[in-house]
Amino acid sequence: MSAKHANLLAWLPLATALLLSGCGGGSGGVTVVDTTPPAPPGSNWQWQLPSYFPTPKVPEDNPMSVEKVDLGRFLFYDRRLSGNGTMACASCHQQALAFTDGRAQAIGSTGEMHPRSAQHLANIAYSPTLTWANKSVTSLEQQFPVPVFGSNPVEMGINDANKLEVLQRIKDLPLYQAKFAAAFPGNADAISWPHITKAVASFQRSLISANSRYDQALQGKTTLSEQEQRGQRLFFGEKAECFHCHGSFNFNDQVVHANTRVLEIPFHNTGLYNIGGTGAFPAPNRGLFELSGEASDMGRFRAPSLRNVAKTAPYMHDGSIPSLEAVLDFYAAGGRNIVSGPHAGDGRQHPNKSALVAQINLSEQDKADIVAFLRTLTDEEFLTSPRHADPFPK
Ligand code: HEC
Numbered sequence: 037m038s039a040k041h042a043n044l045l046a047w048l049p050l051a052t053a054l055l056l057s058g059c060g061g062g063s064g065g066v067t068v069v070d071t072t073p074p075a076p077p078g079s080n081w082q083w084q085l086p087s088y089f090p091t092p093k094v095p096e097d098n099p100m101s102v103e104k105v106d107l108g109r110f111l112f113y114d115r116r117l118s119g120n121g122t123m124a125c126a127s128c129h130q131q132a133l134a135f136t137d138g139r140a141q142a143i144g145s146t147g148e149m150h151p152r153s154a155q156h157l158a159n160i161a162y163s164p165t166l167t168w169a170n171k172s173v174t175s176l177e178q179q180f181p182v183p184v185f186g187s188n189p190v191e192m193g194i195n196d197a198n199k200l201e202v203l204q205r206i207k208d209l210p211l212y213q214a215k216f217a218a219a220f221p222g223n224a225d226a227i228s229w230p231h232i233t234k235a236v237a238s239f240q241r242s243l244i245s246a247n248s249r250y251d252q253a254l255q256g257k258t259t260l261s262e263q264e265q266r267g268q269r270l271f272f273g274e275k276a277e278c279f280h281c282h283g284s285f286n287f288n289d290q291v292v293h294a295n296t297r298v299l300e301i302p303f304h305n306t307g308l309y310n311i312g313g314t315g316a317f318p319a320p321n322r323g324l325f326e327l328s329g330e331a332s333d334m335g336r337f338r339a340p341s342l343r344n345v346a347k348t349a350p351y352m353h354d355g356s357i358p359s360l361e362a363v364l365d366f367y368a369a370g371g372r373n374i375v376s377g378p379h380a381g382d383g384r385q386h387p388n389k390s391a392l393v394a395q396i397n398l399s400e401q402d403k404a405d406i407v408a409f410l411r412t413l414t415d416e417e418f419l420t421s422p423r424h425a426d427p428f429p430k
């Protein structure tokens with residue numbers, strides 16, 4: 037490649053550069069990268085994606101690189117990154133559970149209970165908004181300070197009083213001195229909060245789940261059982277309506293990627309609550325309403341991606357539905373009628389409830405079939421891959 041060509045390449049967007057170097061589609065093609073003169077930052081990163089997965093959108097000031105993802109993995113699993121040294125991101129986002137924690141509500145490093153359930157992180161690179169109901173958190177870099185420095189509730193428990201000490205813990209380790217230098221070459225002061233943020237975001241973007249049995253069936257490598265196929269037809273059909281909100285390649289309806297032209301960020305009320313018939317949801321879990329204060333936003337949440345959903349119980353923003361069978365009972369009823377206790381009220385009658393959530397005439401067999409289909413979305417490779425696993429020796 038001539039020097040003129042290499043210069044030109046530096047100006048091309050990452051996706052195009054990757055295509056030019058022959059590694060855009062993940063079909064196992066051999067990559068030939070001319071490294072003299074130096075390649076543009078991030079050009080050593082290759083997405084491994086099936087054809088129906090678009091290339092993720094990556095911020096221009098934080099291109100992917102093998103070194104950043106590697107560093108981010110160490111940081112994600114490092115308990116030094118919490119105020120009292122007891123908790124890592126991975127404490128609440130565990131690989132074997134698709135990066136959830138199995139609890140209805142998460143518990144922070146100082147024992148504070150989070151009002152909401154920890155979310156899975158599979159294919160998080162494609163989410164245009166982050167967390168259960170917040171239009172304003174739109175990048176992983178922007179979301180990072182919430183668990184790290186947040187005090188409402190305390191998660192990692194880092195604050196102004198211990199911030200320098202925590203950073204010093206990282207700076208003191210030769211392991212990190214080498215890894216930050218590799219990930220952020222040419223920076224005298226490479227170990228900094230902005231670089232920690234970028235590396236952890238890059239690691240999270242690398243968490244691609246695209247090898248479930250469902251994917252293998254799409255790619256002709258296996259065949260789903262009769263029951264799973266019946267469930268698939270129901271899921272994508274107009275009787276059960278699931279696909280309207282969970283129908284993308286990522287089984288949700290908020291997706292951004294490198295070539296997104298029109299970005300939609302819907303939120304929905306599925307009729308989980310309707311306290312005393314007033315339309316209220318329990319605070320501080322009232323969905324978009326928490327930030328907007330608009331009555332029409334009461335109870336509106338982002339539809340989660342259903343990839344690996346068999347591993348992410350309990351379900352919904354507050355973990356209030358224990359199993360997939362119970363989720364199907366909930367949808368079949370067109371919402372939830374709570375008959376006693378402080379949250380009593382008929383969610384099925386919620387004035388904001390999406391018209392797509394209505395009583396469905398699903399037989400026991402239909403529900404079991406849909407659950408069987410949802411179980412095909414489990415990606416064992418993702419849940420066990422050493423690339424996403426704890427790098428620290430036990
Ligand atoms: C105490 C448990 C806990 C810890 C520790 C924790 N998280 Fe979370 N995480 C949660 C909960 C709970 C949510 C849902 C938050 C909400 O909706 O308000 C969440 C949501 C997220 C999301 C949004 C996912 C989505 O689907 O939109 C990302 C990204 C994330 N966490 C990354 C991290 C990173 C990175 C760290 C470490 C720096 C971390 N988390 C530490 C509990 C935790």
Ligand code: HEC
Binds near residue numbers: 276279337339
């Ligand atoms: C109107 C849009 C909409 C439709 C239609 C819909 N869902 Fe959902 N789904 C959501 C939203 C929003 C949530 C999160 C609600 C919350 O936490 O309050 C959700 C949550 C879920 C969850 C829990 C996931 C988790 O990680 O907690 C499952 C499972 C699920 N839906 C399956 C289905 C199935 C199966 C169907 C079809 C019978 C369906 N959904 C139809 C919007 C929808």
